[in-house]
Amino acid sequence: MRRLLPHLVLLVATVVALFPVAWVVKMALRSSQTFSTSLSPWPDEVSLVQFETLFADPVFWRQVLNSVVVASATTAVGVFLACTAAYAFSRYRFPGRRAGLQVLLVTQMFPGTLMMIPLYRLIESMGLLDRALGLVLVYSTTAIPFCVWQLKGWFDTLPKELEESAIMDGAGPLTLFWRIILPLSRPAIAVTALFSFMTAWNEYVLAATFMGDERAYTLPVRVQSYVGAYTTEWGLFAAGAVVVSLPVMALFFVLQRHLVGGLTAGGVKG
Amino acid sequence: MTRQAARVGLIAPFIAVLFAAALGALALQRYSAERHRATATAFVTHLAQWYAEQGPAGSQALARDSRVRFAAIATRTQAGAYPYLHDLRFTAHTVDARAGEALWPILEDDRAVALAVTRSGVTHLPNGAWRAAVRAPGSDGERSVAVIETQPLSPIAVPWWGLAASCLAAFALWLDVVRRWPGRGAAPLLAAALSAGAILTPLGMRLLAVDATEVGTTLGSADLRGAALMLAAAVAAPLTLLGVLAARRGSGPSPHRWAYAYIAPAMVGLGVLVVVPFIFGVVMSFHERAGGDWRWVGASHYVDILAATGRRLWEPMSFYFTLAVTVLWTLVNVALHASIGLALALLLARPTLRFKAVYRVLLIVPWAVPSYITALVWKGMFNQQYGLVNHLLGVLGLAPVSWFASFWAAFAANVTTNTWLGFPFMLVVSLGALQSIPADLYEAAEVDGATRWQQFRHITLPLLRPALVPALLLGSVWTFNMFNVIYLVSGGQPGHATDILVTEAYRLAFEQDRYGYAAAWSVLIFVVLLAWGFVTRRAGEDDEPSPAAGGGAH
Numbered sequence: 001m002r003r004l005l006p007h008l009v010l011l012v013a014t015v016v017a018l019f020p021v022a023w024v025v026k027m028a029l030r031s032s033q034t035f036s037t038s039l040s041p042w043p044d045e046v047s048l049v050q051f052e053t054l055f056a057d058p059v060f061w062r063q064v065l066n067s068v069v070v071a072s073a074t075t076a077v078g079v080f081l082a083c084t085a086a087y088a089f090s091r092y093r094f095p096g097r098r099a100g101l102q103v104l105l106v107t108q109m110f111p112g113t114l115m116m117i118p119l120y121r122l123i124e125s126m127g128l129l130d131r132a133l134g135l136v137l138v139y140s141t142t143a144i145p146f147c148v149w150q151l152k153g154w155f156d157t158l159p160k161e162l163e164e165s166a167i168m169d170g171a172g173p174l175t176l177f178w179r180i181i182l183p184l185s186r187p188a189i190a191v192t193a194l195f196s197f198m199t200a201w202n203e204y205v206l207a208a209t210f211m212g213d214e215r216a217y218t219l220p221v222r223v224q225s226y227v228g229a230y231t232t233e234w235g236l237f238a239a240g241a242v243v244v245s246l247p248v249m250a251l252f253f254v255l256q257r258h259l260v261g262g263l264t265a266g267g268v269k270g
Numbered sequence: 271m272t273r274q275a276a277r278v279g280l281i282a283p284f285i286a287v288l289f290a291a292a293l294g295a296l297a298l299q300r301y302s303a304e305r306h307r308a309t310a311t312a313f314v315t316h317l318a319q320w321y322a323e324q325g326p327a328g329s330q331a332l333a334r335d336s337r338v339r340f341a342a343i344a345t346r347t348q349a350g351a352y353p354y355l356h357d358l359r360f361t362a363h364t365v366d367a368r369a370g371e372a373l374w375p376i377l378e379d380d381r382a383v384a385l386a387v388t389r390s391g392v393t394h395l396p397n398g399a400w401r402a403a404v405r406a407p408g409s410d411g412e413r414s415v416a417v418i419e420t421q422p423l424s425p426i427a428v429p430w431w432g433l434a435a436s437c438l439a440a441f442a443l444w445l446d447v448v449r450r451w452p453g454r455g456a457a458p459l460l461a462a463a464l465s466a467g468a469i470l471t472p473l474g475m476r477l478l479a480v481d482a483t484e485v486g487t488t489l490g491s492a493d494l495r496g497a498a499l500m501l502a503a504a505v506a507a508p509l510t511l512l513g514v515l516a517a518r519r520g521s522g523p524s525p526h527r528w529a530y531a532y533i534a535p536a537m538v539g540l541g542v543l544v545v546v547p548f549i550f551g552v553v554m555s556f557h558e559r560a561g562g563d564w565r566w567v568g569a570s571h572y573v574d575i576l577a578a579t580g581r582r583l584w585e586p587m588s589f590y591f592t593l594a595v596t597v598l599w600t601l602v603n604v605a606l607h608a609s610i611g612l613a614l615a616l617l618l619a620r621p622t623l624r625f626k627a628v629y630r631v632l633l634i635v636p637w638a639v640p641s642y643i644t645a646l647v648w649k650g651m652f653n654q655q656y657g658l659v660n661h662l663l664g665v666l667g668l669a670p671v672s673w674f675a676s677f678w679a680a681f682a683a684n685v686t687t688n689t690w691l692g693f694p695f696m697l698v699v700s701l702g703a704l705q706s707i708p709a710d711l712y713e714a715a716e717v718d719g720a721t722r723w724q725q726f727r728h729i730t731l732p733l734l735r736p737a738l739v740p741a742l743l744l745g746s747v748w749t750f751n752m753f754n755v756i757y758l759v760s761g762g763q764p765g766h767a768t769d770i771l772v773t774e775a776y777r778l779a780f781e782q783d784r785y786g787y788a789a790a791w792s793v794l795i796f797v798v799l800l801a802w803g804f805v806t807r808r809a810g811e812d813d814e815p816s817p818a819a820g821g822g823a824h
Contacts (some may be wrong), residue, residue: 006617006620006623007623007624008619009613009614010614010618010629010633011615013610013614013633014629014632014633016690017632017633017635017636017690017694018295018632018635020636020639020644020647020651020690021635021636021639023651024643024647024659025649033648034656035653035657039658039661039665067718080535081535081536081539082536084532084533084535084536085532085533085535085536085537087532088528088529088530088532088533089533090528092528092532094529094530097529100533100537103540104540105803106800106803107540107544107545107548108744108747109747109751109774109796109799109800109803110544110548110796111751111771111775111792111795111796111799112751112753112772112790113772113775113776113779113788113791113792114548114551114552114555114775114789114793114795114796115544115547115548115793116779117551117553117554117779117785117789118546118547118548118550118551118554119547119721121541121545121550122542122546122547137539137543138543140539141540141542141543141544142537142543142544144536144539144540144816145540146744148536148789149740150794173528177277177532178802190624201639202640202642202643203638204640204754205753205754220642223643224642224646232646234650237646241639241640241643241647241795244640244643245638245639245640245643248636248638248639248640249638249639251635252630252634252635252638252639253404256630256631258632258633260698260701260702260705261700
């Protein structure tokens, strides 16, 4: 009994965790647009009609491309900005360091509703509405604070002796960063990249605000468009949801080994 | 010699910044004049045309003009096409085409009396005003000509007070460098912040002056230049600040050059796209939008919100009620996330557990699903007629619940959704922290005869604390501002009761178009969060991975 109890609890938790997901998959595999009402999460039919409808639309592929471009560019820009800043916060003691770290935390508290109109105006005045670049700029900067704290925690755990010996060998500040610190930080960078990617890939409100043209939509906006005020095309919605969720899930599975270590490195090494 | 060189090196960036600011101011003036010209030309032509078509009757209706009337015409005829209307003042009159005399003086202070205008066009008067005259092809021949003239235009005022503040900053800095300043340290910082704010705020209001609802407004290249200028100012502000900070040490920027170089890209990005919009948002909260125009209303929004004007202090949609719901929402969620996450992590961390990796992978699946999809799916599940939850209740022999009809049911639906969504994060954080606790601690405790509970209480919890506390603080801020779940699952039902502060702010802004009020509401949200941050700062600071905790490497 003592051995079975943990498994029982974990099984229940797993079932609860997977049930809504299985549900979405089931709806995506049905041929009707209604919400399924039977309790079983197993697909009662396997039809690819929803996916075929979705994939047959050339605009959909355009939107996939938008999402891919926005998310990858956000990841690249966000990780670069976060790595450099986190390294400075971790390794240098400069005036303004504490204030800078506090500012990063405080920006997490800015309510999105306050930012939306000014951001809209800003993006508009830069001529970046309906352009991927506008979203990339906004996403990569909003993701910075969390990523910096996250990476700083990791950098703090890297022994400084490594750098000291490298300096003895004549390495400059850039060499230190590129050749010593970054290669040692792959797990943390992977996790940071995952978060940046997720921020951009999953974000809905700003994307819907900035992207007025259907061809400029990202996938979340497209998926949301199947949910109407009165009727919802659950089949197409579910198929879209599966398509949106798959890449993130894949990334999670690839990176989950790093996730546990990379996320908590800073606080716990005593 | 070298000290002198160092001082020059310190001052030079500030001279450069001031120089750049002055250049920026001139560019701003030019840009604003050009924008005026474009707007005035278009508006004046349009108005004159309309006016000439009206003939005497229409013009008399306008006899008691005010800008408001013209604005009304403009709004009616071409909404949003003249965003900078409030900068322009007009006089208007019609003249007889043949006599060249004024027929219907429109404005009482009609300074520009009948000029013999015989052809259409917009002309630039020597005093800087613009005039349009349009012939009306009336039924009785070309009888009336409408003349609309703007008053001399004053271009956007250069924020000279901002530049003055910059000078003050530079001066304070210089005093700081030569160390004869009694209030060393704080003064330059303050001055720099002041100057940045002074330069940014008028620019920001200019940009905001465009009707925020007019999504279709097209902007010309002049606006791009305006934006570029604003960006330049936004970039200069943090750099100035950093420069001041560097110089405060009196050692010059060189020892920290690399540090600043590393943080500069991120900080500039944050400055432009996070801090600047925030400042504009705060400025917005002191304004009200009326007819495409932002009007200064002082702190009246704040007074209205805090005094719950128009409703009782304690009912849905009042700030206090919504705040209480938000706090309850945050506490319940964070408690559930942490306890479920930690409990599952404790189970998963058992060394003898089998299928550990499988459980771990499957349990973080909810995290990977975008939250708006989660929210929509759960909303479907809580549907009274076809929802699964009620179906399940039916199987268990219970009556179906109308989930969004009562506060507690709707609140429970929201919490369920958010718990499902949020526990994996705490699970992963706890798991990482648990794995780093050395096993020999437990072995030693067992030798000493400690019970499992004692082990948990005295080994696990204290060692988890450094990892858990920051995660909890972050989680509480995230939950406090969790928009998707509330907005999409309960949608505030019943009657805004389950709305939290952010969803209410969103409704105020985008469903009721009360932008200024919503901005003030949002600022109050920020103040609440900031207060929460201060309360928990000690806890957070204790757990900031201090140099000592980093493996003793520092």
